[in-house]
Amino acid sequence: MSSILNDVVIIGAGLSGAVLALALNENSIPCRIYEARYERDRALGSGVSIAPNGCRVLDRLGILERIAPKSYQTEYQVIKDAAGRSIRRVNIANPDIYGYKTYRLYRHVLLDELRKVLNERKIHVEYGAKFERIVEETAYGVTFLVNGEIKRASLLIGADGIHSAVRRYISPQPPEYTGIACVYGHLPAGSIQWPTREFEKACTIQDDPGVLFMGPEVADGSELLVGRQFAYPTLDRTGWEALETDKSRLCSLFCKDYEGFQQLAKSIMDQISARKEGLLLWPYYRMPKLEHWSSILGHITIIGDAAHAIPPSSGQGVNQAFEDAHTLALLLGSLSRKTELKEALDFWYHLRQTRIDAVVRKAQETDILRLPRTERLLLKQRPESESSQESQSTDHGMKWLYMPTTDDEITAWIRVPS
Ligand SMILES: Cc1cc2nc3c(=O)[nH]c(=O)nc-3n(C[C@H](O)[C@H](O)[C@H](O)COP(=O)(O)OP(=O)(O)OC[C@H]3O[C@@H](n4cnc5c(N)ncnc54)[C@H](O)[C@@H]3O)c2cc1C
CATH class of the missing domain: 3.50.50.60 (FAD/NAD(P)-binding domain)
Incomplete structure (x- = not known):
């Protein structure tokens, strides 16, 4: 050697x-x-x-x-x-192929x-x-x-x-801040009345004012992570730490534009609000x-x-x-x-x-x-973004x-x- x-x-x-x-x-x-x-x-x-x-x-x-x-x-x-209707299934991991x-x-x-x-x-x-x-x-x-x-x-x-x-x-x-921050929390899958029994919970819900993404965290799918991401001004380390400990502020960020959402997203936001002490902040940095x-x-x-x-x-x-x-x-x-x-x-x-x-x-x-619907549609008009999706x-x-x-x-x- x-x-x-x-x-x-x-x-x-x-x-x-x-x-x-x-x-x-x-x-x-x-x-x-x-x-x-x-x-x-x-x-x-x-x-x-x-x-x-x-x-x-x-x-x-x-x-x-x-x-x-x-x-x-x-x-x-x-x-x-x-x-909550499926509009696209993205095959992220076909075991027969990958x-x-x-x-x-x-x-x-x-x-x-x-x-x-x-x-x-x-x-x-x-x-x-x-x-x-x-x-x-x-x-x-x-x-x-x-x-x-x-x-x-x-x-x-x-x-x-x-x-x-x-x-x-x-x-x-x-590292540099990307200008985007994510607020996320957890809830029991059983706390939501899903539109169907088979509702797939590894999903992204696209509503007009914004998007909620979620995924099961445990083998039986009973605990879910739910997140939203936003454009957010940059803060220094102390500022991020202060924001992370301010659970009421995180909760209002998570529930931003609540009235504009439909019932499914609203019920998820209600459950997250009831557990706001568990909310976490993730400012997106990259190298x-x-x-x-x-x-x-x-x-x-x-x-x-x-x-x-x-x-x-x-x-x-x-x-x-x-x-x-x-x-x-x-x-x-x-x-x-x-x-x-x-x-x-x-x-x-x-x-x-x-x-x-x-x-x-x-x-x-x-x-x-x-992205929220209006911004998504604007980008969709560009041919390169559609073909890559x-x-x-x-x-x-x-x-x-x-x-x-x-x-x-x-x-x-x-x-x-x-
Ligand atoms: C909320 C969140 C969700 C994520 N979800 C995903 C996901 O679903 N899929 C995915 O692929 N990626 C995800 N990521 C990204 C992923 O977590 C990171 O890319 C990954 O953790 C990088 O691993 P790492 O070991 O390089 O760094 P880290 O996980 O940050 O580990 C660094 C280690 O070094 C130690 N350390 C730091 N400084 C010192 C020092 N001076 N001396 C000694 N030890 C030190 C730290 O204590 C730590 O244990 C997520 C990140 C976050 C924040």
Whole structure:
């Protein structure tokens, strides 16, 4: 094994850091993790959707079968009109074509399972260990500060999320606010009188004043997340925190234009208002495209949201983070002593960034579906937006996303380094 892989350190035991550690372990590369939060800290209180491309990564690591009984599994996302009639079924995950359905489960449930497996595979995670900054990078490795103490690594991988401290060594670029914020909450599926017994709850309800999107968070579909997104002026960190704690303000945002909605949306808003203490705020930030994800000497690199936080409407944040983890571990595991690490990381960056660019384009289609009716109709008159929405709903239309060919590209590159 190349000496660069003798002492690999990951910063962050979130979703991408945990999966990276397991993928490195599969490739016989030992590693350890520093995580700022404590093990007992509860992860964000909402679910994540794992699309077929993310499922494939988890399946290879033996995680998918463990989370299957805890996940709501679906093939379709349904677009509904204000009365709740289905107007379009978007095939988001046909298992006959893509191999998997989409799995949705609470983030803490997924994270707990990943951390259990880290434990079983004896991968050391130090909790309450906050990475502060890089001290020095040389041709031999990296020194850095964790909780004020100097640590060393041959390779340091930042999986420390959108506000990454590791990224600061690679790029000064901060994340940028998209101008859109989402308010979301949870309710028991049984609290709503649905228009039909078979009403599909993984859906988007398009009413005139706005759109509600929802999805089941648990295997039997009994708990639902419901969200609305709006244009909202930018705030600083304290401002966002103050808004998040002001549940009455969040509730009036969620119920904005209440009188203009039809009965179905109104009854959902009524139930959410009755549970307004549970409302959460999600201002959408994204990372501008970076020129590279690694330092000049190649001993420091970033993955997941640290490298490319993408618009939430893509539904691909976690899934792309899993792809980063899988492909990086595969690449590192196949490196020969002759291959230059920096050259390999640059190849990997281009491979991954090309996919991220395509995912960002896809997110713009979903953003259109979530606009109020007047704005949606205006955009629909543009020929390019209609045709792209149709291509998404065709049966094989998502193969590029759900069945990536990156493994083959890595294998081919390793055989014939440029
Ligand atoms: C409400 C919400 C819903 C979402 N739903 C979906 C979805 O359905 N599907 C989807 O694909 N994506 C979804 N996303 C996006 C997805 O959550 C992110 O893309 C994903 O979590 C990125 O994983 P990550 O590991 O890179 O970052 P994170 O999940 O942010 O993890 C970073 C980790 O690093 C740790 N850390 C941070 N700084 C330090 C430091 N200095 N030292 C040590 N450790 C540190 C953090 O404590 C954390 O554990 C959603 C996001 C939100 C906010």
